[in-house]
Structures are given as C-alpha cells and as structure tokens.
Amino acid sequence: MSYSPQVISIDNLSEFCIGVLRACGVGEADSRVTAQILTTTDAWGVFTHGTKALRGYLRRLKGGGLAPRGVPSVVTEGRGWAVVDGDSSLGMVTSTYAMDVALAKARYTGLGYVGVRNSCHFGAAGAYAAQAARSGFIGLAMANDIPSVAAPGSRGAVTGSNPLAYAVPAGRHHPLMLDMSIATVAGGKVYAARERGEPIPATWLIDDQGRPTDDPQAYPEHSTLTPAAGHKGFGLALLIETLAGALTGAAMTARVGSWLAGDLSAPTHHGAAFLALDVAAIGPDLPARIESLIDEIHAAPRAAGVDRLYVPGEKEWENLDRSLRDGIALPPDVVASLGEAAAMGDMDLERYLKNP
C-alpha cells in the first residue's frame, strides 16, 4: 500500500487519534490530551514528533509497557517543587500533568520545578513549554532518553539526544519557542540523506572508530550522532540528564528503555523535567520587552538573499495558523504510520482523510 500526502483538518486528525487511543483502552480525558499534543505538533510542521509516533505508543499500550489507565501522581513535594511518578502512562499525559503541577507551584512561589520518573517518550518538548506560555508563564521542558549521541572523544553513544524546549510570552507576537535536541542534527536527517544516496557533512556523525564520517549508510548500526557544538551540546545533555534523570529517580542512559524498539511489555522509565516562572509576579513588563526584542530582530540587517529573520518558534506558529485555516498536509510517512495505527485501533482512517 502506498500513501500520498493528505490534507486533514486538525479536528478530524484529533478525533481519529482519540478514537484509536480509546480503542486501546486509554481513558477519554487522557486520549484528548494526547491527541491535542500530537495534532498540534503536526500542525506546527514537526511531523517527526506528532501523530506519526502514535503507532509506537499504541503498540506499547497493547504490549503492556504503557499503562492505558495509568495515573501520574506527586510522590514527593515542597513549596516550589514536586517529583511525579508517571505510573507508566503515556508521556503526554504525565508531562501535561507535571507542567500543571509546576504552574501551580509557580503561582504560589514564583517558580516551580517538577521532575518526572516512570514516564515514556513525551513527543515534542515544546508542547509543554507552550502549555506554560499559554498561561502567561515562562516554561521549560526537557527529557532524557536512551544513549544516541557521542561525547567529545567517545567512540559510541554516551548521552541521549535529550530535548530542551522553552516558551516565553511575547505580547502581540506568538511566544518565543525553541525545541532543540542536543545532537548536531536529528537522526531523521541522516536517514533522509541515506535514502537520497547523498553524503552528509562530516560534522553530523562519527563512525564506529570515533572518526568523523560523511557516509550516512552505516547509521545507526555503525555510526553515532555528534553533540551540537561539541562540548557545549554534551554539557547541555548532562544538565538535562541532571534535572530530568538524576534528580527525579528516573532511569538514566543505557537503563532507559527504547520507547520504539525495546521490549513492548516493559516500562521505559524515561525521566523529564518541567520549570515554570510566573511572569506576572517577577517581571510583568516581560511580554512587552520580548515583543520589542522580536521587532528589533525582525528589523535587523539581513545577509544577501535572506528575506526574513525568524525568531525561535515563529515558523511553527505560522504553520499552526495555516493548519487551522487550511488543514494539515500530512507527509506520506505520517499517513502510512496512521494507517497502521488505524488497524491497531480498528478504525477507518480513510473516513477521516476523505472528509476534511
């Protein structure tokens, strides 16, 4: 079966997601939360972390490694912080809950930290940063993962690609929003070059002797992603590991389970961390100041051939606005993945695609 790009409304895509999650035993509210995050991620144009991942989550829900009726809860807490056990529920469910707790703490003390253990892949970190910004808070979100990125001088993977996201209210502009991994590039870019049969810049990968390589063919079996900006990306990876792993009781490095390829019956024990700062309390002028900063960047002199300077998140918000208006143009790989998800949930994907 081959798939072509398909345009689908956010509402239809969301209903489809809720349907397959419900069919796999996830409760109504948790299905809605998960669908909202995955479809928003697609609407941002971040298709690697949107509904394409649903198939993997469903497999794990059926396998028992994710608990369809898991209930995340606070296990320890103080005035400004909490540690949440995700009870092996969907990473989106645990993370949304955890950021809500961080926001509640921040309302009381000005800032809140919530560390999470016993979570799973949480999709796009930016979703939880944006959750904070929607409430007028500065939000940060991060997570650890299985080793996939080298350290400077290593021969193989040492840290996870450990995403880090933030969002900042920006007055009349959409929030500033960055969602980055600490690797030079995502593995998906290497796969794309491999499929096209093209070499890659020698800065993206090291081979199995630890030497730079421009050959994408051996990835991921015999080559490893490099950390962004060398020791800087490696250093950020360990900061994220500190806040999302070491401080929370989550598994770390090789003891984290692969959410995609690992034993489907076992929890992955991912860690995550969420921070919120109360803008209204600490710096009520902040949105206006960020608005001006963005205006200043937009007006800055540009290199030849550059039409616009973008601030972090700007492209994603424009994609979201377009998706709300015109629907989401799902790439073929996402449609294919949704086809498998439909089969697992005994749903008719075509019905949702045909009636945008």
Place this chain on the structure above:
Amino acid sequence: MSYSPQVISIDNLSEFCIGVLRACGVGEADSRVTAQILTTTDAWGVFTHGTKALRGYLRRLKGGGLAPRGVPSVVTEGRGWAVVDGDSSLGMVTSTYAMDVALAKARYTGLGYVGVRNSCHFGAAGAYAAQAARSGFIGLAMANDIPSVAAPGSRGAVTGSNPLAYAVPAGRHHPLMLDMSIATVAGGKVYAARERGEPIPATWLIDDQGRPTDDPQAYPEHSTLTPAAGHKGFGLALLIETLAGALTGAAMTARVGSWLAGDLSAPTHHGAAFLALDVAAIGPDLPARIESLIDEIHAAPRAAGVDRLYVPGEKEWENLDRSLRDGIALPPDVVASLGEAAAMGDMDLERYLKNP
C-alpha cells in the same frame, strides 16, 4: 616592557587583587569576594575571564561607571524569587550576593531564581554556579551582554555572547561544571588565529555581507561571530536574554553598555540570572547518581588516540588542584594586564610575583 609567563601563588595573586581594588576605593569585603572569583578563574585555567579583566574594572571604577561603594539589594521578591539591583557595583559583588539570595530562597521553597539588573561584566559565569554547588545545590548562572553574535540569516550582531553556566554536586568527584557562551567560538580564538596569520574554519565568522568567511583579519570591525549550532545557539541566547534581561529590567542588546570599551563614566546596565535547586530536598540521591554517571562516562569506549573522556569542568578542577599545589602559571598577556592594574592601584606587582 615585555612580559614572560610568571608563576604566582593563589594567595599572592589574591592579595595583589585586593590591594589594587582597595586602592581604587572598593571596600574590604567586596575586594575579597572579587579577588576570590578572579583568582579562582585563573586557577581553573580560564585566563580570559580572570584577573586579566581587573584592569578594565579598575578603569571603570576610576571613571565612575562602576561604584566602588555600591551596595546591591533586593528590589522586589516573592517566596522563591527576587530581583536585585546591583547599584553599579562590581559584577562579581552583585552576582555573589544574588546567588546567595537564590540559595536562601531555594532553602525555603526548594528552588530559587534571582534576576539582576544594573550589574556589569561578572567574569566567569561558572564561579556562581560553583558557589551553589559548594553548598550542595545545583546552580545555574547566566548573563546578557552587548550584541556580538549573529542570528541565522543576519548580517551583523544580534545577541550577546550570553554565557550560561551550571554546576552539579557529584559525590566523590568535583562538581559537573559547564561554562559556555552561545557563540561557536570565543572572539579570543579569532584574535589568536589573526596573530598567527592563519585562516579559521568557515563556521566561526560571517563577513559584513553575512557570508561565511575563513579570514580572521577583519574581526571584529567587519565580521561577526556565529551562534553555536546555528538556530540552537541563537535560541539559547534568547532564553538567556529572557531570564537575565527581559525579566529583570536590565538593559538589553544594543542598550547594554560595553564594560571594556564603552563610556567609563556610565553604568553598563548588564543583566544576569541565577537559579539554585536544593538537592537535599528534591533528590538526595543526586550526588551519588551523578558520581556513577561520571564513572560510566570515564569508562565509555574512546575514539582512537583519545586518552580520556572528560566531563564538563573536569579540566578546570584539575587545573585548580594543580594551581593550589604549584601556583598559577600566568600567561604573558595576563601579566601585562596586571602590570597596568598595578600602576592604577599604585602597587608593586613585582613584589607579588617575586615571592610566590
């Protein structure tokens, strides 16, 4: 007058610093704090941010842009946060005070944020992160600065090089400690290549049309540092600008004064931000878990020709241990700068160098 490398004990270097600061009107306690930070930075081997900067601070103290008797104070606060006005005192004085306030907040709520305005260049961000780690806390420190780094697609500087540092208690190991700027490389590396007449990698600079260049000669008049890992470094710059500038009431981007080259009679209005997390409250296992993580990294397979894998801060702590034992081997440019500082403070540098 030419200078050669000089070995000096930390104590002697510290006494010299205190002497010149006292001679320029700085109080006893503030002189001690400043000397401790600058000499520790030299002892770490980070000579660009240690006592070499003293000359510039003294000029500004004499010019009036830094207040020798300035007293930083909390201007607004909540349970877990505060905003500090530095009163144009030395950046080291304000920042040490601010991290102390953040630690006090963190003792109460589990984590503390302190934003700073009306500060100046604060030396090495790592000094304040280390201050937190010495007390058993996770510490983060960051600051904004005058524009010196491009944005992706820009033709000139858009953000500061905005340092970010963290330190994490690590059991029997020294703390994990990263101190990075968001530029691909520090300007000092470009100057060094220029002096050697060597080309640089085309990823370090853009020329005044916004194109990559491998020519260090036109820096900094007609070329600009690039952000580390492109949009990632740019995105981190704006996160730091948010926490250190927009949230604190500090000056931002072009409105920050140059601490080195600007009007010596005017405050620079730098911003900074400090975060502390209480390890004993949130995650008492953290030091042991970080200790194991470091052991694991040390044991990871290495690339051919690599003797050791270093974790962030490890080289600096080894340098500090060596400096404590053998004294600090000051490079000639630092000795020359201290010579000028000595003249401004009417001190005899030779006396301190001759009797290590």
